[in-house]
Amino acid sequence: MLLEAGFSPYADNTELEGELFSKKEGVPDKGTIAPIEKERPQRVTIGTKEGDAPMGVTEALEMALSIKKRTLRESTYIKFRSRANRFGEWAVQRFGKGHNVALLDKRTVMEYLNEVLQRTSARNRNNARADLSSLFQTLEDNDIIARNVVKGIPQLRTQPKRNKTYAPDLLAKVEGHMGKNDPLLLLFVRFVSYCFLRPIEVCRLRVRDIDVRDKKLYLRTKTKLDKTKIIPDILLGELPDISAMDPEHFLFTPEGIGGVWDTSEENKRGYFTNRFKRVKEELGLGKEYGLYSFRHTYITQLYRKLAKDNPSFVAKSKLLPITGHSTMDALEKYLRDIDAELPDDYSHLFER
Known part of the structure; x- marks a missing residue:
């Protein structure tokens, strides 16, 4: 015990320390203790391992x-x-x-x-x-x-390009033309119009993704791996019988419904975009109209019909699960972008 050896907490114990600790083997005398060297951090060279050349x-x-x-x-x-x-x-x-x-x-x-x-x-x-x-x-x-x-590096402000919504008369003209001259393209457009799919999502559909009995449609979107949507009766009535088709075949191909189409999704979307471009050229439509225009048009029609009998928030709440937008904010921004939400006539406000 240190106290038994003469240590006092109230006195200078320097001499006693020298006597005791210098006698212990392997313990240096006070004043000769070597400083402990701190471990130096190793130098790290970004992009290389030791001895390697920098990565090109x-x-x-x-x-x-x-x-x-x-x-x-x-x-x-x-x-x-x-x-x-x-x-x-x-x-x-x-x-x-x-x-x-x-x-x-x-x-x-x-x-x-x-x-x-x-x-x-x-x-x-x-x-x-x-x-x-x-x-x-x-x-x-x-x-x-x-x-x-x-x-x-900041992003630059851009003027977004937007597909224009079809007026009722023009919509009937375009759909009538496709029905007479390109029924396959019209059915493709029906998936965009009635299920509110993006064109590339329609291109991803396989026969197995269409459950006619349960009226369900299964797809992969850009934000989710799998998503389920209902198939409305208005679209089911236009679908051909696919029960005997190979489930792994793509639903839409250049030759018709159900078949092998070995190319990228981008090429598939481009094919139907160009196929619709021929329709636009025959009808004299400008570049402001495209396949997305059908999605904008039918969502606008649906929202305005819902808003006639419901307050705005209720109409949007009913519309949200139909369009498939992830949040109410996303839906509201979309409706603003396509000018779906217009005010009632305000002529009476100018009356004196």
Whole structure:
């Protein structure tokens, strides 16, 4: 015990410490204790392992794309890869193939985006910025670069392109023309009009996704893996008998209902878009009309009929599960964008 050896909490014990601790083997005398060296942190080189060369732009983008391919839909990945490759080609031309990706800064990416803006449009520039930011974030998450420099680049304001809603007379004319000259295209449009699907969602449908008995439709959307919607009787009455068809066949193909169609979703959507373009050319319609116009038109009709007999919020609440919007805010923004919600006649307010 230290107290038995003569230690006192109220006195100077320096001499006693020297006697006791110097006698213990392996314990240095007071005043000769060596300072403990702190462990020095190892130097980390972003984008390399010890002994490795820095990762080049091409190699880094290929790595990031291989990761993104596992998480994106095919249609999304195709555009994503195209934008990444265009940036990669630009960077190689500018700096050389082996240029360290970690040396790309905000100013360099801004220079590339400004070139995209000059060649195309603000919308394409913003899309390129978004995809590059996602790629650079993947590189940051995998310790290839120190930080995502694209995050600090702002988006540009754009004027969104909107498909125009059909007036009643024009709607009847267009649908009548398709019914007479292209019944398959009209049925495609019915899925857009009555189930409020996007054209690319119609292209994804397989025979097995249509449950005629239970009046259900199962689809993959851009926000959810699987989604269930009802098939209204008005559409069921126009469907052909699909009970004997191969469940794995696509519902819509260029040749008709039910068949093999081995191409990308983007190509499928483009095919029906071009098929409708021929209808527009024959009827003299401008580029403001498209397949999305049918979706806008029928949602507008539905909302205005519901709003006649219900307060606005009730009408929207009934409309929400029909259109498939994720939130009420999203539905309200959509209705504003397509001018579905118009005021009653206000002429009486001008009376003196």
